[in-house]
Amino acid sequence: MTDLDTRIRAAIVEIVESAPEAPRYEDLVHEVEPARSHPRGQRRSSRTRLALIGAAAILALVVGAWVLTARRNGGSTARTERPAGSSPSVPAAVSGHEQRIVEVLLPPRLDINTSVPRGSAWSVNVLPGATERAYSVDGGTVFAVTDQEQRGSDPSKPMSESCAVFPETAGVRGHCEPLSSVEKGQVHAVFLAQDFPRHALDTTVWAHLPGGTAFVTFATPSVHLWQRPIHGTAAFAVNVPAQYQGRDFGAAPKPVLRAFSANGKLIATVEAPADN
Amino acid sequence: MVGMASDEEIYRKYADELTRFATGLVGPDNATDAVSAAMIGVFTSAKWPSALNQRAYLYRAVLNECRMQGRRTATRRRYEQRTPAAGDADPDGAGPADAPKPEVLAAVLALSDRQRAVVYLTYWEDLEPSRIAELLGISDGAVRRHLARARRHLRKTLR
Numbered sequence: 243m244t245d246l247d248t249r250i251r252a253a254i255v256e257i258v259e260s261a262p263e264a265p266r267y268e269d270l271v272h273e274v275e276p277a278r279s280h281p282r283g284q285r286r287s288s289r290t291r292l293a294l295i296g297a298a299a300i301l302a303l304v305v306g307a308w309v310l311t312a313r314r315n316g317g318s319t320a321r322t323e324r325p326a327g328s329s330p331s332v333p334a335a336v337s338g339h340e341q342r343i344v345e346v347l348l349p350p351r352l353d354i355n356t357s358v359p360r361g362s363a364w365s366v367n368v369l370p371g372a373t374e375r376a377y378s379v380d381g382g383t384v385f386a387v388t389d390q391e392q393r394g395s396d397p398s399k400p401m402s403e404s405c406a407v408f409p410e411t412a413g414v415r416g417h418c419e420p421l422s423s424v425e426k427g428q429v430h431a432v433f434l435a436q437d438f439p440r441h442a443l444d445t446t447v448w449a450h451l452p453g454g455t456a457f458v459t460f461a462t463p464s465v466h467l468w469q470r471p472i473h474g475t476a477a478f479a480v481n482v483p484a485q486y487q488g489r490d491f492g493a494a495p496k497p498v499l500r501a502f503s504a505n506g507k508l509i510a511t512v513e514a515p516a517d518n
Numbered sequence: 519m520v521g522m523a524s525d526e527e528i529y530r531k532y533a534d535e536l537t538r539f540a541t542g543l544v545g546p547d548n549a550t551d552a553v554s555a556a557m558i559g560v561f562t563s564a565k566w567p568s569a570l571n572q573r574a575y576l577y578r579a580v581l582n583e584c585r586m587q588g589r590r591t592a593t594r595r596r597y598e599q600r601t602p603a604a605g606d607a608d609p610d611g612a613g614p615a616d617a618p619k620p621e622v623l624a625a626v627l628a629l630s631d632r633q634r635a636v637v638y639l640t641y642w643e644d645l646e647p648s649r650i651a652e653l654l655g656i657s658d659g660a661v662r663r664h665l666a667r668a669r670r671h672l673r674k675t676l677r
Contacts, residue, residue: 246669247641249676253622254542254641261541264533265554267526351563415586 333506336457338466341380343477348376352386352407365393369402369421375473379445383479384409385435387449389421406447408435424450432499434515436482446514447477448499456504460514462497525561528572535643536580542638543584543631545623556583577653585631625675633668636661 354366354374367390368374374388386407393400403418417433424431431449448458451474458476460467464483469476478497486494497514523531533553540549540556556579560566569575626634632654639650647661654661 246673246676250637250669250672251641253626253672253676254638256619256622257545257626258538258542258638258642260546261538262546262550264537265550265557267529267533269554415582 332457332468333502333504335506335508336459336468336502338459338461338468341460341467341469341478343377343379343469343472343475345472346376346378346384348374348386349384349409351409352376352384354386354388354390354407366390375475377472377475377477379477380479383435383443383445383477385445385447385477387447387473387475390418392418404431404450406431406433406435406449408445427452430510430512432512432514442482443479444482444494444497445477445479446497446499447475448501448512449475451476452501452509454503455501455509457502457506459500459502460497461500462495465497528576529557529561532573532576536576538642539577539635539638540580540584542626542642543581543634545627548584552583553580555586556580559583571652574653574655578655581631581635581654622676625672628675629668629671630664632656632660633664633671636664637668637672640665 352374354368369389369391372389374386374390376384376386378384387405388407389402389404391400391402402421404421404424405416405418407416415435417435419429419431419433423429431447433447433449435445435447436443446460448471451458451471455471455474455476458469458471460469460478460480462480465480467478467480469478476499478499480497482494498511499514500511501509503509536556537549537553540552543549544552556576560576560579566575626637629637635654636650639645639653640647645653647658647665650661651658
C-alpha cells in the first residue's frame with residue numbers, strides 16, 4: 243500500500259467513523275403502505291393491483307387516442323419527418339425535425355406527495371399555487387416538473403426551487419435551480435437527465451421558458467430538433483452518440499437550446515448542462 | 519421451505535453498511551436522510567420484489583439518492599451564499615466532536631458522486647473493481663477510471 247493509499251484510507255475511515263446510527267425501520271414503515279412487512283412478492287393488495295391495472299388501462303387509452311389523432315393529422319407518434327419551415331405555422335428560423343412533448347398522468351413514483359418521505363429532517367412540498375406536471379417526450383421518456391419548497395435541517399430557511407424529476411435505476415432523481423434566480427433571469431431552469439449507468443439517452447428539460455416562447459430548438463453538431471412547448475416547458479430526448487455511450491458523463495458536445503417567439507424572433511439561447 | 523425475507527429483515531441486514539456508505543458519499547449530517555429516502559423509494563418500487571441482487575439494488579438506490587441530495591445541497595449552498603442569515607457562522611469554527619476534519623471531508627466531498635462511491639467501496643469495504651462494478655452497475659473499466667481520477671485528485675488535496 244502506498245503512502246497515498248494510506249492517506250486516502252485514513253480519510254475514509256475518519257469520515258465513515260462519524261457515521262450516524264442507521265434510521266430505524268420503524269421510522270420508515272409509517273411512510274409506506276401497511277403491507278410493508280409482508281414477504282416480498284406478496285406486498286400489493288388485490289385492490290392496489292386493480293387500481294394500478296385500471297390506471298394503466300386509462301393511460302393506454304389516452305396514449306392510443308393521441309397516437310391515432312397524430313397519425314390522422316399526418317404525423318408520426320414521436321418525431322415528424324416534416325422539417326420546420328415547410329409549414330406556414332413554423333417560422334423559418336426554427337429548423338430541424340419536430341420532437342413532441344405531451345402531458346401525461348403523474349406517475350406515483352414521481353409524485354412529490356407520494357415519493358418524498360415524510361417526517362424526516364427535510365421536507366419537500368409543491369409550492370402553493372404551483373402544480374407538479376408529468377410529461378412524455380418523443381413517445382417515451384417521462385419526467386415531472388414542479389416548483390417546490392424544500393426545508394432542510396433548518397426549517398426557518400426554506401428554499402424555493404424549480405425542479406425536474408426523473409426516474410432512475412432505483413428511485414428518482416431531481417435537478418433543481420433556485421426559483422428566485424430563475425424568475426429574475428439569472429439562471430435558466432435547464433436540466434439534464436442521463437440514464438445512469440448506461441448513458442445511452444440524454445433528456446434535456448427547459449422549464450420556466452421565457453414569456454412569449456412558442457418554439458424551442460435543440461442543436462448539437464449532429465442533431466437538430468424543435469418543439470412547441472407546453473405549460474412553459476420543453477424537453478428533448480436524444481440518443482447519446484455511440485462514441486460517448488458508457489463513457490464519462492460530460493464528454494459529448496453540449497447541446498444549445500434556443501427559444502423563439504411565434505413569428506420566429508429569438509428570445510433566449512442557453513447551453514444545456516454537459517453533466518448533471 | 520425457506521420463505522422470502524421481508525423488507526424489514528432485508529433492511530435490518532443492510533442498514534448499517536448502507537448508512538456508512540451514505541456517510542462516505544454525503545457526510546454524516548445527510549447520511550440518515552439519504553438512507554431513509556432511498557429505502558422508502560426501494561420499498562415502494564415495483565421493481566424491488568423482482569430484484570435479483572438485493573444488496574446491489576440497495577447500494578444503487580443509496581447512491582442515486584445521495585446524488586440527488588448532493589444536487590440539492592449544491593443548490594442550497596448557492597442559495598445560502600446569496601442570502602446569508604445572521605448567526606449562521608460557527609464562532610468556534612468547530613463542529614461536533616466526532617465529526618471528520620473539515621479539510622478531509624471537503625477533499626472527499628469534492629470528488630464526483632461516482633468517484634466517492636468507488637473510493638468508499640475500495641478503501642472501506644476493500645472490494646475489488648469487479649465487485650464494485652457489480653454493486654454499482656457499471657463496468658470494471660469505469661470503476662478503474664473513477665478510482666484513478668479520485669486518487670489523482672486526492673493526491674493534491676490530502677497532504
